[in-house]
Amino acid sequence: MIGIDWYLALSAVLFTIGAIGVLIRRNAIVVFMCIEMMLNAVNLSLISFSAFHGDVTGQILVFFSLSVAAAEAVVGLAIIIAIFRNNLSVDITKVNLLRW
Amino acid sequence: METYLFVLLAVIAIASALGMILNKSTVNSALMLVINLVTLSGIYLLLNAQFLALIQILVYAGAIMVLFLFVIMLLNVDDEESLFAKFRLKYFLAFLLGSVIFAQILYSLGGVTDILPEISSDMVEAGTVEALGDVLYTDYLFTFEMTAVLLTAAVVGALMIAQYKAKKEGDSE
Numbered sequence: 262m263i264g265i266d267w268y269l270a271l272s273a274v275l276f277t278i279g280a281i282g283v284l285i286r287r288n289a290i291v292v293f294m295c296i297e298m299m300l301n302a303v304n305l306s307l308i309s310f311s312a313f314h315g316d317v318t319g320q321i322l323v324f325f326s327l328s329v330a331a332a333e334a335v336v337g338l339a340i341i342i343a344i345f346r347n348n349l350s351v352d353i354t355k356v357n358l359l360r361w
Numbered sequence: 362m363e364t365y366l367f368v369l370l371a372v373i374a375i376a377s378a379l380g381m382i383l384n385k386s387t388v389n390s391a392l393m394l395v396i397n398l399v400t401l402s403g404i405y406l407l408l409n410a411q412f413l414a415l416i417q418i419l420v421y422a423g424a425i426m427v428l429f430l431f432v433i434m435l436l437n438v439d440d441e442e443s444l445f446a447k448f449r450l451k452y453f454l455a456f457l458l459g460s461v462i463f464a465q466i467l468y469s470l471g472g473v474t475d476i477l478p479e480i481s482s483d484m485v486e487a488g489t490v491e492a493l494g495d496v497l498y499t500d501y502l503f504t505f506e507m508t509a510v511l512l513t514a515a516v517v518g519a520l521m522i523a524q525y526k527a528k529k530e531g532d533s534e
Contacts, residue, residue, distance in 0.1 A: 263364050268408070269470055271371045275378055275397075277463040282382030284455035290387055290433060294394050297425070298378060301401055304413075312408040312488065317496050320488055323413055324497065327420055328508045332515035334425045338432045339519035345436050 268309035275302035289341050289351040293334075300330050367407055374400040387438055391429050398422045410488035 275298060282295035304323045311319025341351060348355050374397055381393035398421045405414035497505055 263367055266470070267367065267371075268404070270467075271374065271404070273463060273466040273470065274375055276466065277459050278375070278378040278382060280462050281455055281459035282378075284458060285452055286382060288387055288438065290429065290436075290438065291382070291390050294390060294429065295382060297421075298381070298394065298397060301398065301421070305401060305404065308405055308408055308410050308413060308488075312410060317488070317492050320410055320413055320493055321496055321501055323410075324416070324493070325504065325508060327413075327416060328512060331420055331425060332511055334428060335515045335519045336522070338428060339522040341432065342436070342523050351436060351438050 265309050265313045269306055272302045272306040272309070275299075275305070287352050287354050289344065289353050289356075292353060293337050293341065296337075297330065297334065300326065363407060367404065370400045370403045370407070374404070387433050388430070391426060391433060394429075395422050395426050398426070405488075408488070412488060412490045412493050 279295045279299035279302060282298070283292050286292050286295065304326060307319045307323050307326075311317065311323075344356060345351055377393045377396040377400065381390045381397065384390045384393060398417060402414040402417040402422070405411075405417060
């Protein structure tokens with residue numbers, strides 16, 4: 262049986278890759294998928310803490326975070342479709358109305 | 362055995378995550394994310410969280426990724442050209458910021474590494490559907506019902522946002 266630190270390290274690596282992906286990609290859909298991956302990394306650390314404590318509460322929290330992720334995916338993709346209707350592109354560098 | 366499985370799954374997860382952010386084609390990125398989600402569900406199984414492993418495949422790899430692929434198909438987006446064709450300051454800053462985040466996480470984990478929990482004896486039955494449902498439908502019943510409200514609100518909001526312009530066009534015609 263491997264220790265909890267390996268699971269936490271994997272979660273940290275996945276979170277970091279997701280954050281870098283959000284920063285370097287310009288395609289809004291890929292940015293969105295990177296956000297989903299960061300949510301998953303946090304879920305992994307919650308589940309590993311829950312399993313190693315033998316406490317089910319962490320897994321309940323993951324359940325709710327899954328449903329929030331589903332709601333977020335639906336609304337986010339709707340927003341991406343709305344952006345595409347306005348700009349005919351999902352390039353986030355072209356969405357610069359609020360840009361400084 | 363468990364260690365080998367963990368290493369295998371972790372390597373696949375990290376490789377598919379890297380493949381996702383470095384792939385030019387949006388569809389390939391989405392498929393890489395599916396691989397990542399499925400390996401993560403395997404890791405949940407290693408942690409004895411059977412219910413969440415199942416839900417991960419059903420909700421994420423099933424529903425959410427199909428939604429993503431539908432949107433990609435609907436919008437018919439081009440491949441992103443010149444992802445790494447020329448060196449940009451932006452990429453350098455992104456990797457710098459990413460390593461800062463990684464260092465922060467590792468530092469905060471390092472601070473608590475001596476008080477991390479040992480393997481609990483309750484671990485085996487903590488993640489079953491029975492144990493989860495027991496707590497979900499008693500202690501967290503109200504929150505569970507609120508989830509239904511949240512999902513309904515999300516569906517209605519998505520319809521509002523996505524249909525807005527189509528309705529306006531219908532009015533003007």
